[in-house]
Amino acid sequence: MSEEVTSPNYWKSLGELAKNEEYEKFVEREFPENATELNDQVSRRSFLRVMGASIALAGFAACRRPVQKIMPYSEEPEDIVPGNPLYYASAMPFQDALAGIVVENNEGRPSKVEGNELHPASKGNTSIFGQGSLLNMYDPDRSRYIRKDGERSSVSAFAEFCSEHFANTDQNIAFISEANSSITYSRLKEQALETFSNAQWITYEPFGEDHALEGTNIAFGQRLRTYNHFGQANVIVSFDDDFLNPAANKNSVEDTKQFTDGRSVSSPEDGMSRLYTVESTFSLTGSNADNRLRIKSGDIELFVYALAAELSQSVSGLEAFNGYSNEFSDHEWIPVLAEELLENRGDSILTVGRDHKPALHATIAAMNVALGNAGETVSYYDVPHIEDQNNQEAFTELVDNLNSGTIDTVVLVGTNPAFTAPADLNFPEAISNAEQVVHLSDYYDETSKLANWHINRAHFLEAWGDGTSYTGTRSIIQPQIEPLYSGISEIEFLNTILTGEESDGFDLVQETWQDYFTSNFQDQWERVLHDGVAEEEEYPTVSVNIAEEFGSQAATFVGEAQPSEGMELVIRADSTVFDGRYANNGWLQELPKPMTKITWDNVALMSKKTADELGVTEAGLGKSEVEVVSITVDGTTIEIPAWVQPGHADDSITITVGYGREGIGRVANTMGTDTYPLRTTENMLVADNISIEKTNRTYEIACTQDHNTMEGRSLLRHATLQEYREDPNFSSYESSYDAEMPGLSYAEEHGEDRPLSIFNSIDEQEYPADEPQWGMAIDLNACTGCGVCTIACTAENNIPVIGKREVSEGREMHWIRNDRYFDGDVNNPKALHQPVPCMHCELAPCEQVCPVAATTHSDDGMNQMTYNRCIGTRYCANNCPYKVRRFNFFNYSKEFLTTGDDPEIVQMAMNPEVTVRFRGVMEKCTYCVQRVNRAKINRSIETNGETKKPKDGAVETACQQACPADAIYFGDLTDPESEVVKAKKDNRNYLLLEELNTRPRTSYLAKLRNPNPKLA
Structure with a gap:
């Protein structure tokens, strides 16, 4: 090359940026001594105690199918072929918006959730909460039965109570509900308000859209x-x-x-x-x-x-x-x-x-x-189910009424205000003044323990329901399995209160939809069940004009606006456990948070400058013992670990909620810090003039940001849109490698155009002409770093959840990691994301060093693992330059099967097409080989054996299918018209560490930004 090219300064953490002595030692001990053993008996018991459903789904159970008596079909159902999954359309509710899903069922048990391509809110993709919802259904810590005053009861006893207690329609009843878009739910709600003359209905969400709706009311005169x-x-x-x-x-x-x-x-x-x-x-x-x-x-x-x-x-x-x-x-x-x-x-x-x-x-x-x-x-x-009044104000007024003793009965539908309500309202004390409290919930949670009646709720995958998307598209929720713990749905719960009789959700939903399908009902009903979406108009849109009153109101609130004073506290929903409702989900707990890469905890985020002023030092590398700070707001103090976040605003602290729960489940218990006590009616989002100081305590945080470090080698390439236009080939190998790269000078002397490697002399494998050749391309310009690919891969491939302790040791098992890099100054860096699965190298270093040939190439070009052959030397992991191999350190199947309740239930979620790995073997991304082989078999059947090459798009890997950004392309490299081939022909396409000449089949399209040059 004519001039030296400087490598970008990408860094994952402050330690890597500094490259201090601690960092060098951390890099050297990436594979610690004696890492294969876990001899601490206390940790073994603790591990089992906290993992719950997660560990069984992870692959630590011995069986892939539930333990049950085998009963033959007297007449085999026409639509069931053993070994072939069935797919059913449904929808997932999240607050008051549905997203269409398709659920894979294996012989009567749901095993995977995907997006519905026909539904406008998903278009075939999902979020991390959609992927994690399956684990919530199989959670053995969910509430298993109805309780009356803490003692076990039954649905029939609850129905009898309702027929007597709610016969008095003049009593003062307060319904407190989660946000819900169900049409049937709204119909029953209206019936309740008509039936009970002194009833009020409050929708309470700790993180809802009330302020946004009230804002449009100020601007346009109506809540939109x-x-x-x-x-x-x-x-x-x-x-x-x-x-x-x-x-x-x-x-x-x-x-x-x-x-x-x-x-x-x-x-x-x-x-x-x-x-x-x-x-x-x-x-x-x-x-x-x-x-x-x-x-x-x-x-x-x-x-x-x-x-x-x-x-x-x-x-x-x-x-x-x-x-x-x-x-x-x-x-x-x-x-x-x-x-x-x-x-x-x-x-x-x-x-x-x-x-x-x-x-x-x-x-x-x-x-x-x-x-x-x-x-x-x-x-x-214009959304019909949005109430006319501000929910937060109405909720505060309701608490006042509870304190005054004017409420006779409180009915809570799903919501958990004893945990999430503003602390200054003291909701637990207020609700004690009601004569009767009835609570429907997934867990026997903080509010349930204050109720006279706790009703265990059915998961949405177990119950009939309906609802609308964010913009109003209607869908039906159809159950995939009988309720595992005999729970009832929201609509069944409300109807029982209204009628005093046990209810059937199917009949309730059909009754509602009779009003929509006035002719040919059965045909239209079946069509909606099949498609998962109704063909109709959305919510009506409104042509808006600024209200006349807006000017005077704006003058008032502009005049009252004041700059933030002192240190501020920002309170937000957590990116993985939300408001706490997903706290007992091990998949989500172990998913690294997008920007910090912290797992299993919440922290107080602050800038480097703010940390220096407080005397707080940044986290160390690997197993991070971080300093704990105390935060005081209006006389209430909590202690929480501090975390220095590059790019954070100065004089500002950010915390998230949802942690620090007790008595909920084995995953959630004792994890993190309960930060809701700092959230009050006056400080729902931001609190000014807070007090914060160091304590003398430290706390261990499991963070993955320094795991799988590339030791300064650049895996990610990016440019501005203008730079791309000036040099469309900026990401090519010749444009991006360092002139001082080892091996380059020798190569130039011998007329080579790239550095030599130990693999140059190895003959490439020859492949059968009738086999497809699989490859992948990941568009970094599309990837947002949300992490849904990691969760989807976990759900599809029975990947272990290993817990906080083992994550802190660098042993997380995710087959696809999502690296987050910073670029630039620590105070104001840019951030970039890069998913990294197995590269499926043509000249794979792992294959050259395995002494038992456990890792080999298949006829369709994939780097495969033979688990039964692997003896656990880990030579392959040491020789993988991309660090994408995971060693399975543990095998707790025997202990788990004799521990806990109903282990056969949690085993039901395992994908029967994926091997359950045992201790002592290496595992990694397989390009979802089970999906590939299924498609090849189907294609061979379709063509009577003429070809095994599936049509383009017939195979989607789990990460590709889930990605809402459509950032992942996968297909047959021998098909010139395939999307993956077109992606690889893009001039932004590049290979990771191409100078090593491993010939990866996974490539990347470089990241582009479009900054305003005036603000560069």
């Missing part, structure tokens, strides 16, 4: 749901709105797909949208931004008002902001954003986090109207 068409916008400005994160956006799957569609680039001539984010903590959305500004969350309100004032000089409708000025009015971003938005009128989107003040949502709505975005890139839906 905002829907952003991210795929149609040229410019997107996000103010603390982590819309790519399923924990922050109940419509994240659809929004992610739209967002990545708007940034799809196949040639230098293509354009892509530009994303600006203004936020306090480094969010998943912020990591995908082209330009990111970190400011305190409490100052975002002032920043938006300053931008509105700048825009008011050029557009109508924002007159209330004319002449307004604050400390951000002179910020360099304000004129740049205003210019961009004005140049893209009707082609831009402004959005704000759902928990910010209604006034801020109203301002954003008015700005979208003023810029011509309403009706173009932003739609507003």
Whole structure:
């Protein structure tokens, strides 16, 4: 090469950035001595105690099928062929939005959840919560029976109680419910309010959209749901709105797909949208931004008002902001954003986090109207089931009524306010004043223990139901299995209260849908069950205009806006356990959080500058003992581990909720810190002037960010859109390798065009002409780093969940990891994500060193593992430059099968097509070989043996199918028209560590950003 090329400064952690002595030692001991043994008997018992369903699903149980008596069919069902799975359409509720799913069933037991291609909210993909929902259903810690005053009871006894107690229709009844979009549920709710003359119905969600709805009410005079068409916008400005994160956006799957569609680039001539984010903590959305500004969350309100004032000089409708000025009015971003938005009128989107003040949502709505975005890139839906009153205000009023003793009966449907309600309301004490408390819930949780009646709820995969998507598309939820623990659904629960009789969800749902299908009911009903979606209009959209009253109200809230003072505390839903409802899910607990890579815990995030001021040192490497801080808000103090987060705003602390639970389940118990005590009615999102100080304690955090380090070798390549246009081949090997790379000088002397390696002399394998040759390409420009690929792979391949202790030892078993890199300054870096499965190398180093040929190449080009042949030398892991092999250290099948309740239930979720691995073997990504072989068999049958090559798209790996960004391509490399071949022909395509000449079959398309050069 004519000049030296400098490698990018990618780093995963502050330790790697510093490359200090601790880091060097950590790298050297990546494979620790005596790592194969676990002799601590206490840890063995603890391991079993906390893993619950997760460990059995992980592959530590001995059987793949439930232990049961074999009863032959007297007449075999026509649609069941042993060994062939069946697929049924259904829908998954999350808050008050459904996403369409398709559930794989193996001889009557659901074993995998996928997205429904026909459903607009999923289009074939899922979120981490959708993939993890299966484990929740098989959780042995779910509530197993009805309880009356803590003692076991029955459905019939509950029905008898309802017939007597609710016969008094004049009593004061308070219904407290989760958000729910079910049409049948809404019908029963209306019946309840008609039947009980003194009833009130409150919907309470700790992280709902109440503020957003009230914001549109201020701006337009009615409560409307905002829907952003991210795929149609040229410019997107996000103010603390982590819309790519399923924990922050109940419509994240659809929004992610739209967002990545708007940034799809196949040639230098293509354009892509530009994303600006203004936020306090480094969010998943912020990591995908082209330009990111970190400011305190409490100052975002002032920043938006300053931008509105700048825009008011050029557009109508924002007159209330004319002449307004604050400390951000002179910020360099304000004129740049205003210019961009004005140049893209009707082609831009402004959005704000759902928990910010209604006034801020109203301002954003008015700005979208003023810029011509309403009706173009932003739609507003009139949603029937949204209440007229603000739910938080109504909930607070209800607690006041409880304290005054005016409520006779409280009926709680799913929600858990004893854990999640604002701490200053003291809900547990308030509810004790009611004469009767009835609670339907999945677990015998904090609220259930305060109730007279606890009713165990059926999982959505066990019950009939219905509902609507975020934009109003109707679907039916159909059960995949009988309730494992005899639970009842929400609609059955409500109908029993109304009628005093045991209910059938199927009849209730059919009764509702009779009103929609007035002719040919059975045909239309069966069509909806088959497709999983009803063909009809969505919620009605509303043409909006800024209300006359908006100007006067805006003048008031703008005048009241004050800058954030002192140290602020930001409280958010957790990215993996949400508000705590997924705390007992081992798959989600062990999934590294997108930005911190922490598992099994929550922490207090802070910037490096803030940590230095507090005297808090950053976490060490590997097994991280971190310092604990105490945080005090309005006299309430909690202690929580501190974590230094690059890119976090200064003078701001971010914590997440959902942890620190007791008596819920073996996974959730004692994990993390309960942070809800700091959340009050006045500080739902942000608290100012908090007190924070170090304690003398430390706490161990299991974090994967420094696992599988590449020791400075660059796996990820990225450029700006402008750089790509100037050099379309920027990611090619010749353009990207370091001129000082070992072996290069020798190669140049001998006329070679690439560094030599030990594999150059190895003959490549020859493959049969009739076999497909599989390969994969991953588009880093589409990947958002959400982690759903990891969960989908776990669910598909019976991958172990190993627990916090073993993760901290670097033993996590995920077959596809999602690396997060930082690039640039520690205070304001860029972030990049890269999924890394097995590369399936043509010249695989692992195959050369295995003494027993346990890892070999198949006829269709995949690097395979023969588990029964593996003797656990781990030579292959030592020789894998990509560090994608996982050693199975443990085998607890014997202990597990004699521990806990109903081990046969949790075994039912295992994929029968995937081998259950045992202790002492190496495992890794297989390109979902079970799916490949199934497709080859089907293709051979279709063609009467003429070919085994499936049509393009007939095989989807689990990670590919789940990915809402459509970032993964997989297919036959011998098919020139296949999507994977087209991807590999893209000039952004490159191979990892190509200089090693391992010839990977997995390749990557380089990441592109589209920053505004004025803010570079």
